[in-house]
Amino acid sequence: MTPTVKSASCRGAISGCLALLLTVSVSVSAQIPAQSRTVEPIASKTQPLVSPDVRKTAWEVLATAAADNKVSRRQNAIVATSTIGTWSKAVGLIESSLRDKDSDVRALAAAALAEMNSRPSIPALRKVLEDSSPLVRFAAAKSLWQLGDHSGREILSDVLQGDSSPSDGVIKSNLKDANKKLHSPKELAFAGMNAASGLLGPFSFGITMAEQLAADKSASARALSASLLASDHNPTSVRELRDALQDKNPAVRAAAAKALGQHPCRSVVEDLHSLLDEKKDEVKYMAAASILRISTNAPRRHIECEMPAASPASAVAQSVPESADTAK
Numbered sequence: 001m002t003p004t005v006k007s008a009s010c011r012g013a014i015s016g017c018l019a020l021l022l023t024v025s026v027s028v029s030a031q032i033p034a035q036s037r038t039v040e041p042i043a044s045k046t047q048p049l050v051s052p053d054v055r056k057t058a059w060e061v062l063a064t065a066a067a068d069n070k071v072s073r074r075q076n077a078i079v080a081t082s083t084i085g086t087w088s089k090a091v092g093l094i095e096s097s098l099r100d101k102d103s104d105v106r107a108l109a110a111a112a113l114a115e116m117n118s119r120p121s122i123p124a125l126r127k128v129l130e131d132s133s134p135l136v137r138f139a140a141a142k143s144l145w146q147l148g149d150h151s152g153r154e155i156l157s158d159v160l161q162g163d164s165s166p167s168d169g170v171i172k173s174n175l176k177d178a179n180k181k182l183h184s185p186k187e188l189a190f191a192g193m194n195a196a197s198g199l200l201g202p203f204s205f206g207i208t209m210a211e212q213l214a215a216d217k218s219a220s221a222r223a224l225s226a227s228l229l230a231s232d233h234n235p236t237s238v239r240e241l242r243d244a245l246q247d248k249n250p251a252v253r254a255a256a257a258k259a260l261g262q263h264p265c266r267s268v269v270e271d272l273h274s275l276l277d278e279k280k281d282e283v284k285y286m287a288a289a290s291i292l293r294i295s296t297n298a299p300r301r302h303i304e305c306e307m308p309a310a311s312p313a314s315a316v317a318q319s320v321p322e323s324a325d326t327a328k
Helices: 003-031 042-046 052-066 071-081 088-099 103-115 119-128 134-146 153-161 170-182 185-195 207-215 219-231 235-244 250-260 266-277 281-297 312-318
Strands: none
Touching: 052 071, 052 088, 052 266, 052 281, 071 088, 071 103, 071 281, 088 103, 088 119, 103 119, 103 134, 119 134, 134 153, 219 235, 219 250, 235 250, 235 266, 250 266, 250 281, 266 281
């Protein structure tokens, strides 16, 4: 066969292959549902849910607050940071607060480490068993026990036997103040915030938050509702939590910001980012913590929370799969 004939044969074979591939491609494409053919640009798959700049800003908000001269800001920073989880930088920040000059801050930091289930912090907590404050020693012993370490058994036994008090006069003053608390909405709100510690963190945000809840009779219920909806990834619930970021009560806004930390959506990150300019510290810090929580625990977005309000069938039809993995 001459070179010309061979060349013509090769070209014919290549053309045949291309025609076959085109036919298969069209056939497969026709069998794919319309919604799965609409995919995001490849670049969006490689983009982090939280940009490095936003992540850096959120961390600076918490780190700055943890070093602030005001005790309340340092406390609020600990409460917010404790919601991030066992991210090394978050744990490190709270461990450093075990050396704070204020005993209340040190006690809060000790409690927060147990809330975070930070077992690597056990050695740091053991050192705090020698703290000069009975309150801090008790908090450390309690946290160690929660983490499965019984190094603080003697401290707990002393408290049980009455040889020691977990705080300077707190147990004795409880009896003295009991009647006052029963007749004071402010004190009741404060006690309620401490009792429902899972709402915003290991302890309450303090008397300021308690006053805000007491001043608004329905605020406690709204804040609790936000906390309960945190685990619901229904688009409607996510949208309502986002709306709650505009609530008139700071305690509710903080609760909503904390809840949204469980919803890794780009739109949620944008909402939380806007709160970094919030005037209320407790809201700003919780928003920063939720951004970092999303960044460290859920690098990829949830499709469900991006859906518009619609019937379940309609919502599925309008969803945009992020990759082939999400369709499996």
